[in-house]
Amino acid sequence: MAFQMGEETRQVQGTWAISQYKFRIESSGLKLLCDGMKEKKLLGIRCSQCGTVYIPGPFYCRKCLIEINEVVEVEPTGTVMSYAAEMADVRGNLLEEIRITAMIKPDGADTWMIGRIMGIDWKKMKVGMRVKVVWVDEPQGNFGDIARYEPLAE
Numbered sequence: 693m694a695f696q697m698g699e700e701t702r703q704v705q706g707t708w709a710i711s712q713y714k715f716r717i718e719s720s721g722l723k724l725l726c727d728g729m730k731e732k733k734l735l736g737i738r739c740s741q742c743g744t745v746y747i748p749g750p751f752y753c754r755k756c757l758i759e760i761n762e763v764v765e766v767e768p769t770g771t772v773m774s775y776a777a778e779m780a781d782v783r784g785n786l787l788e789e790i791r792i793t794a795m796i797k798p799d800g801a802d803t804w805m806i807g808r809i810m811g812i813d814w815k816k817m818k819v820g821m822r823v824k825v826v827w828v829d830e831p832q833g834n835f836g837d838i839a840r841y842e843p844l845a846e
């Protein structure tokens with residue numbers, strides 16, 4: 693195993709029944725986001741009352757409980773809010789290469805998106821780190837259009 697347990701690392705035994713969770717996804721905001729990705733743009737929805745920018749955009753503001761539909765483009769740069777260094781797949785098989793999956797708050801948005809970060813050693817990852825989107829060469833209008841995120845040079 694490539695990873696050694698340190699004094700401050702605790703191992704917790706248990707099962708996380710991921711497949712038991714149900715998520716309700718509003719399709720209009722996802723369609724907007726995917727349509728934008730086709731042109732290498734990140735499109736969200738802004739609340740006209742409180743200014744909160746959601747990506748993907750819901751049809752109502754979670755804070756104001758009013759309908760919202762103002763489309764805004766957010767930046768392809770953002771901040772890492774949390775991350776996980778994955779050393780094994782869901783069945784416990786060790787990965788050949790450690791994967792970094794992060795929650796990223798795009799600049800100009802108030803919500804977070806999930807993404808894969810490449811181009812950095814996982815031990816150098818930090819919450820608050822700045823990253824940028826790397827698009828695939830020919831976007832198709834789906835989440836695969838974001839090839840990865842890479843650290844921004846500081």
Ligand SMILES: [Zn+2]
Nearest residue numbers: 739742753756
């Ligand atoms: Zn609002």
